[in-house]
Amino acid sequence: MSEQIFHDSPADAGHRAKWWSSRIAIYTILIFWAIICLFPIFWTITTSFKRAPDVMQGNIIPWLDFAPNWLGWRSLGLSPDTIGTESTVRAEFMKRFLNSTIIALSASTLAVVLGSLAAYGLSRFSYRFGPMKNSDISFFFLSQLILPPVVLALPFLVLYKSLALLDTRIGLIMLYTLTVLPIVIWIMRDQFSSIPTELEEAALVDGLSIWGAFVTIILPIALPGMVAAFILSLVLTWNEYFFAALLTSTNAVTLPVMVASQTGSQGINWWSMAALSFAAILPLIVIGIVLERFIIKGMAAGAVK
Amino acid sequence: MSTSEGDLLHVVTADDISDGRRKLGTTVIWGSFAILVIVAALQWADANGRADFGFTSWRPTLYAFCLWSVGLCWGQVLRFGEYGKRTLFVLPAALFVGAMVVFPLIFGVGIALSDWNLSSPDGRQFNGTDNIVEMWNDPFYWNALKNMVWYVLAILPEYAIAFGLAVLLNAQIRARKFFRVAFLLPLMLSPVAVSWMIGKSMLEVRFGPIARFFRSLGVEDVAFFSSPEMARFMIMAMDAWTFIPFMMIMILAGLQAIPKELNEAARVDGAGPWRGFWEVTFPLMLPVSITAILIRIIFKLKLADIVINVTSGGPGGATDTVTSFIFREYRDRSNVGYGTLLAMVYLVIIVIFMTILMKVSERWTRPRT
Numbered sequence: 001m002s003e004q005i006f007h008d009s010p011a012d013a014g015h016r017a018k019w020w021s022s023r024i025a026i027y028t029i030l031i032f033w034a035i036i037c038l039f040p041i042f043w044t045i046t047t048s049f050k051r052a053p054d055v056m057q058g059n060i061i062p063w064l065d066f067a068p069n070w071l072g073w074r075s076l077g078l079s080p081d082t083i084g085t086e087s088t089v090r091a092e093f094m095k096r097f098l099n100s101t102i103i104a105l106s107a108s109t110l111a112v113v114l115g116s117l118a119a120y121g122l123s124r125f126s127y128r129f130g131p132m133k134n135s136d137i138s139f140f141f142l143s144q145l146i147l148p149p150v151v152l153a154l155p156f157l158v159l160y161k162s163l164a165l166l167d168t169r170i171g172l173i174m175l176y177t178l179t180v181l182p183i184v185i186w187i188m189r190d191q192f193s194s195i196p197t198e199l200e201e202a203a204l205v206d207g208l209s210i211w212g213a214f215v216t217i218i219l220p221i222a223l224p225g226m227v228a229a230f231i232l233s234l235v236l237t238w239n240e241y242f243f244a245a246l247l248t249s250t251n252a253v254t255l256p257v258m259v260a261s262q263t264g265s266q267g268i269n270w271w272s273m274a275a276l277s278f279a280a281i282l283p284l285i286v287i288g289i290v291l292e293r294f295i296i297k298g299m300a301a302g303a304v305k
Numbered sequence: 306m307s308t309s310e311g312d313l314l315h316v317v318t319a320d321d322i323s324d325g326r327r328k329l330g331t332t333v334i335w336g337s338f339a340i341l342v343i344v345a346a347l348q349w350a351d352a353n354g355r356a357d358f359g360f361t362s363w364r365p366t367l368y369a370f371c372l373w374s375v376g377l378c379w380g381q382v383l384r385f386g387e388y389g390k391r392t393l394f395v396l397p398a399a400l401f402v403g404a405m406v407v408f409p410l411i412f413g414v415g416i417a418l419s420d421w422n423l424s425s426p427d428g429r430q431f432n433g434t435d436n437i438v439e440m441w442n443d444p445f446y447w448n449a450l451k452n453m454v455w456y457v458l459a460i461l462p463e464y465a466i467a468f469g470l471a472v473l474l475n476a477q478i479r480a481r482k483f484f485r486v487a488f489l490l491p492l493m494l495s496p497v498a499v500s501w502m503i504g505k506s507m508l509e510v511r512f513g514p515i516a517r518f519f520r521s522l523g524v525e526d527v528a529f530f531s532s533p534e535m536a537r538f539m540i541m542a543m544d545a546w547t548f549i550p551f552m553m554i555m556i557l558a559g560l561q562a563i564p565k566e567l568n569e570a571a572r573v574d575g576a577g578p579w580r581g582f583w584e585v586t587f588p589l590m591l592p593v594s595i596t597a598i599l600i601r602i603i604f605k606l607k608l609a610d611i612v613i614n615v616t617s618g619g620p621g622g623a624t625d626t627v628t629s630f631i632f633r634e635y636r637d638r639s640n641v642g643y644g645t646l647l648a649m650v651y652l653v654i655i656v657i658f659m660t661i662l663m664k665v666s667e668r669w670t671r672p673r674t
Contacts, residue, residue, distance in 0.1 A: 026473055026476060026478060027478070029469075029473060030473055030474075030478065030484050033470060033488065034483075034484060034487040034488070036546070037487050037488055037490055037491050037546075037550075038487055038490065040491075040499070040502045040503050040507060040546075041490065041494075041502075043502065043506070043507060043514065044498075044502045044506075047506065055512055056511075056512055058512060058514060058517050060514065114397055114398040114401060115398065117393075117394045117395070117397065117398065118394060118395045118397075118398035118399070120394055121391065121392075121394025121395040122394075122395060124313060124314040124394075125313065125314060125391045125394070126313055127391075127392070127395060129399070137395060137399070140399075140402070141398065141402065144402060144406060145600075145603055146603055146655060146656065146659055147406065147652070148606055148607050148627075148628060148648070148651060148652065148655060149607060149609075149628070150607075150609070150627065150628040150631050150632070150648045150651065151410070151413065151648045151649065151651070151652045152406070152409055152410075152413075153631075153632075153635075153648070154413065154416065154631075154635060154641050154644050154645045154648065155409040155410070155412045155413035155416060155645065156409055157635075157641070158412070158416060158641065159409055159412060162362060162363045163362055163363050163364055163367055164361070164362035164363075164364055174405065175405070177401070178401070178402065178405045178406065181398065181401075181402065185398070197313070197314045200314055201314070209390070210387070210390055210391060211390060211393075214394075235492070235493055238495065239494070239495035239496060239497075241495065241496060241497045241610045241613075241614075242609055242610060242613075242628070242632070245613075245632075246632070246635070255495075256495050256496075256497040256498070256610075257497075259495075259497050259498055259501060260497045260500075260613075260614050263500070263501050263505055263614060270506055270512075273501055273505075273506070274502075274506070277498045277501050277502055280495060280497075280498050281493070281494045281495060281498045284493040284494065284495075285490060285493060285494075287493065288486065288489055288490050288492075288493040289486055289490075292482075292485065292486050292489055295489065295554075296485070296489070296554050296557075296558070299551065299554045299555055299558070300554060300555060300557075300558030
């Protein structure tokens with residue numbers, strides 16, 4: 001075999017070393033941050049399968065450090081051997097889970113419906129409500145975002161008490177709709193203003209009414225944006241704790257309130273707390289992994305003009 | 306939050322609405338309004354003991370309000386035809402927000418100016434400005450406000466980290482989707498679960514993995530929530546952990562919108578990566594950055610869940626936020642009147658602060674001519 005004729009110049013070799021070192025640096029940081037993001041979740045999952053000695057010895061890796069055990073899930077009534085039997089804890093958990101699901105889904109749906117309509121109207125027509133023009137109405141809606149929940153909490157407590165809405169799902173649904181409505185309007189306004197008005201003009205010429213054009217032409221185009229807004233609302237309403245802690249006591253208690261009430265009474269039975277916490281975050285982790293595209297789209301809307 | 310009017314749809318419709326229809330519309334609106342007023346008046350009389358109609362709650366007034374809302378929407382269509390149908394897009398949301406915000410706020414001002422403890426039998430007593438005097442002399446409230454300043458300042462390092470991560474995600478890397486999902490996940494978790502997962506178990510002094518890790522490094526005195534500065538830093542870190550993805554994604558979207566040619570032109574002109582970043586990328590990202598930071602500030606000002614569940618304000622009020630302080634004021638002392646006043650003052654401070662901030666940032670982002 002003859003001797004190699006063409007060599008990389010020393011300058012190029014140096015360049016390649018630099019390229020490699022920058023690669024390594026980038027991946028080190030990325031992997032480091034991925035560990036920071038994922039370790040607490042991993043910790044919660046594994047802890048729910050630990051026994052007391054495992055917790056005290058600080059075993060981390062399942063099967064290698066310790067033998068997984070259904071202890072935590074059994075205390076929730078969700079382990080394989082207890083799933084068929086009666087369990088008051090599970091009944092309680094399922095009730096809270098159902099509350100959270102119903103409240104989050106209905107509040108998000110309501111917010112997306114109300115918010116999309118308002119955003120569409122504001123992006124297409126000029127209004128005049130008394131002294132308020134379009135930009136003022138938009139500002140009125142968006143400024144609700146600034147309103148801290150604590151300002152509304154106590155008036156609502158008194159108000160709901162006199163309306164007999166305290167500790168009901170409907171009360172929480174209305175309040176949550178209010179809190180996510182500005183975000184929905186913000187995302188949807190962005191969506192609608194990127195759709196050209198010629199579409200509706202053509203539809204109107206063809207004889208559709210304004211509402212007909214909105215439902216049959218515009219809604220299908222804006223659907224991805226609506227899904228994004230819906231999922232963001234879902235995340236916020238599912239995780240909401242402050243109002244739920246103040247306004248519910250027995251019937252309408254949501255999952256975060258249940259988790260919070262258990263943390264006070266813990267000794268070292270971390271396994272059951274871990275199981276409960278993990279069960280509470282699991283739906284959103286699944287949504288985050290499956291629908292990541294939409295969440296990113298929703299949050300990016302409005303950021304980039 | 307721009308308020309541009311955008312591209313409006315202009316449609317001319319030939320409506321001819323008969324006088325009868327217009328009258329019907331007016332009747333519907335004012336009729337339903339009259340029902341609302343009558344029901345409210347009856348309830349008011351009943352509540353004050355002037356008459357007895359056997360009302361158990363104020364729900365009938367709520368139903369009458371809903372009826373009036375429906376009547377108002379329907380009346381718009383009857384009276385204005387096509388134009389009324391356009392109003393229908395915005396009117397439901399406006400009525401909803403108006404009823405849910407404006408009314409409780411007015412109501413809240415009344416509560417704020419009264420001495421009202423839910424556990425005392427006296428009920429509500431108007432006491433004028435006594436609550437304001439009490440607030441002025443309440444060191445814990447001022448302490449909570451001071452803490453909020455620290456918490457808001459913590460956004461700057463959060464922003465730096467988020468920007469760095471966004472730049473890395475925007476670089477030529479493999480497994481981009483995996484990293485994006487992994488970085489996004491903390492945002493999906495509920496703050497209450499996070500406060501157990503991290504605050505109460507991972508940071509636990511005896512068995513928590515982080516405490517163990519520090520002990521193995523030779524740190525003798527591992528305590529995360531006993532000194533005020535450390536405790537506040539831990540709360541900031543947990544809050545940052547959940548919200549860095551939020552800023553990261555907004556910045557990432559901004560980075561992807563920058564045309565590649567600009568960076569290439571800078572490179573051709575001889576700018577290294579460092580200079581290219583500071584003189585091309587960063588200035589272009591300024592509007593997005595400011596939007597992200599403003600929204601983050603809004604969310605930060607609501608910070609409470611983690612504080613309530615991990616430290617409940619301690620040690621010595623070092624981690625207290627305004628929201629968690631008012632939460633305990635209500636939970637432990639049922640002091641509705643005073644708590645509402647504190648919240649109202651907080652609202653005023655926030656509105657002033659945010660207005661100034663938005664004006665300043667608007668001046669910054671406006672292109673210089």
